Amino acid sequence: MTDLTLYSMPSSGNSYKVRLLLALLGRPYAHVPIETDTPELAEAKAAGHLPLGKLPALHLGCGTILSESNAILWYLGADTAWMPEGALAQARMLGWMFFEQNRHEPVVAVRASLATYPHLAGEATPERMATLLEEGHRILGLMEAGLDGQDWFCGAAPTLADIALYAYTHTAGTRGGYDMGRFARLTRWCARMAALPGYVGLLDGG
Ligand SMILES: N[C@@H](CCC(=O)N[C@@H](CS)C(=O)NCC(=O)O)C(=O)O
The missing domain is CATH 1.20.1050.10 (Glutathione S-transferase Yfyf (Class Pi); Chain A, domain 2)
Known part of the structure; x- marks a missing residue:
């Protein structure tokens, strides 16, 4: 069971950053892969799954959706060895x-x-x-x-x-x-x- 669902583009570096950190942290997540220039991308935007219209977007169990790859890294990296102190x-x-x-x-x-x-x-x-x-x-x-x-x-x-x-x-x-x-x-x-x-x-x- 996981409370994280990641909408990410398999071929994209911005999305890869988040997948890489999740893997390095050993955190499980549900993955919704969506490639560029596809009907699935248009559908995800229309459904409100990508609030800023871009991948990656991380859906938290509480209903909050985080956008922007580096902001997502910050959120996931907090209180881990990936975040330096001070x-x-x-x-x-x-x-x-x-x-x-x-x-x-x-x-x-x-x-x-x-x-x-x-x-x-x-x-x-x-x-x-x-x-x-x-x-x-x-x-x-x-x-x-x-x-x-x-x-x-x-x-x-x-x-x-x-x-x-x-x-x-x-x-x-x-x-x-x-x-x-x-x-x-x-x-x-x-x-x-x-x-x-x-x-x-x-x-x-x-
Ligand atoms: N600054 C954003 C950039 C996100 C971004 O540009 N995502 C691209 C893939 S790399 C995207 O969603 N493209 C689909 C589109 O624009 O329709 C981040 O770091 O998350």
């Missing part, structure tokens, strides 16, 4: 999580989406893809610098920031066409993430 450490973690949504996802995830989803192919003009490639390498370079002298983004232990950043970084090469060979620390960090007990991959059980 306002300063939490602010540093949130800094990376806002960076992920404001700077990383709109570039790295968007390039991967344009390259992957057939219904977006028309938007993948050579000019746009080139701009996203250059900007994405710059963003990934900022992350590479963030790992200077430490294994995880907030220091000696993984936090919610690592989960948020991992979602679209680990497929940046394979889906987005980024040259991950330039980023040795990021490559090692991705391997550390994948070795965590309870880890599930993007397409595992989505």
Whole structure:
């Protein structure tokens, strides 16, 4: 029995973040997988299952529905080892999580989406893809610098920031066409993430 129902998109990094944290925490949940550009997505929106019109959405047993992947991570991560203690450490973690949504996802995830989803192919003009490639390498370079002298983004232990950043970084090469060979620390960090007990991959059980 579980009180959590997750509406999530199997192919999406934002949804994957939540599935990954739930797996790492060993928390059971009911899963409603809904893929992009499907009648099921329109139905879920019409039925009010996605209050902000996007996946993921986490339905709590009490009737509350949480939207926004990083807010859901915050809720699930509270009082666990994934949430560092103290306002300063939490602010540093949130800094990376806002960076992920404001700077990383709109570039790295968007390039991967344009390259992957057939219904977006028309938007993948050579000019746009080139701009996203250059900007994405710059963003990934900022992350590479963030790992200077430490294994995880907030220091000696993984936090919610690592989960948020991992979602679209680990497929940046394979889906987005980024040259991950330039980023040795990021490559090692991705391997550390994948070795965590309870880890599930993007397409595992989505
Ligand atoms: N900032 C949101 C972004 C959510 C989002 O854009 N979800 C996409 C999939 S990655 C979606 O639901 N797309 C379906 C649609 O727009 O109709 C989050 O982090 O949860």
